[in-house]
Amino acid sequence: MADEVILLDFWPSPFGMRVRVALAEKGIEYEYKEENLSDKSPLLLKMNPVKKQIPVLIHNGKPVCESLIIVRYIDEVWKHKSPLLPSDAYQRAHAMFWADYVDKKIYSLARQVWLSSGEEHEAGKNELMGCFKLLEGELGDKTYFGDDTFGIVDVALIPFYSWFYMFEQCGNMSIEAECPKLVAWGKRCMEKESVSKSLPDQHKVYDLLMDLKKKFLAK
């Protein structure tokens, strides 16, 4: 019996991108449904009544929510291709630690750089760069965070590569100058079809985020 896989998503969302990348890595066919977050569909509200957020993966009618939880689900169900987590328990814990770090730190700081001003903006920008440097240290000279194989930490972080142009414009900073290895890693990941087909263009993201910023500040 063929699997029915639906993804409720919003194109510039880094969280949605994680799921797109994971599905592409596994070669899973699915139906993509774009959500309007200012007018959420009855399907989204039904499938994620607690958080009412994208992404939501609907697999044979059953919803899975929270991007990294969805990525792990995809990895566990479609386990015969492109594993996203190592098989060794310690290495898995190590990978999940860093995926969790990305999950807890990067988006809130990204938002600060995007939307805030003054001292809050400066603090956000500095802290974000600090996080990128720490991640760059963890990456070291490896090809990917997963070492030779593209893994869950790469999946967790790479969507933010599509937000780099916005960080640089809004933060008046050069990520390449401060974290050259991280940018090189981003470019390497973008050479993978699963990533390049899942991430939107950085300029397109920037334009949309600036539009949203105007609306946000007008409120």
Added chain:
Amino acid sequence: MAEPVKLFGVWASPFSWRVETALKLKGVKYEFIEEDLTNKSDLLVKYNPVHKKIPVLLHKGKPICESLVILEYIDETWKGISILPEDPYERAIARFWAKFIDEKCNHALWTACWSKDNEQEKAIEEACEFLKTLETQLKGNKFFGGETIGFVDIVANFIGFWLGIIQEAVGLELLTVEKFPNLCKWIDNYVNCPVIKANLPPRDELLAYFKARQQPPTGPKY
């Protein structure tokens, strides 16, 4: 001979308690190393340089950090009672509720207990909404894990034990049997579950610990 397992924690911390519970469920012998968070040991900083927080599990000389990550590591490494379900969908559901409780509920409850005036009013409202969600999710089950305790129950320990004590310490009535009968019944099942009961920190000592504080100890993660 098996390598010693060590756990860096704080006796009053719900986070290190989660790890102890999981180790005890699996029958794993371990050495508990009490940390003074006002004067963190060199070892703690060495083993958790990123966050410098407890709990840290040390197994075969290698550190694992972040309580939810540690719980899954324990479940995968040692046989015995399963903490997470076997089925991938059930696992995803358990992870979802654990994350919801750990990140949303606990933060709101903590703020509700320790804030004042308008901030407290707002925090209480938010905390009650989250508790209502959990109340519905329990659906009259004995535990979040069904008939036996599991991942979500272990992670919900703050609600299961600490919340009642802090409520008493600060004089707040948030989680009442009138408003949340399912949750109160769950708490009762929880604290009477043998492995939980044997492992809980002494109630009177924990109460004194929180009463002694004018300010909360540096927020929920300590």
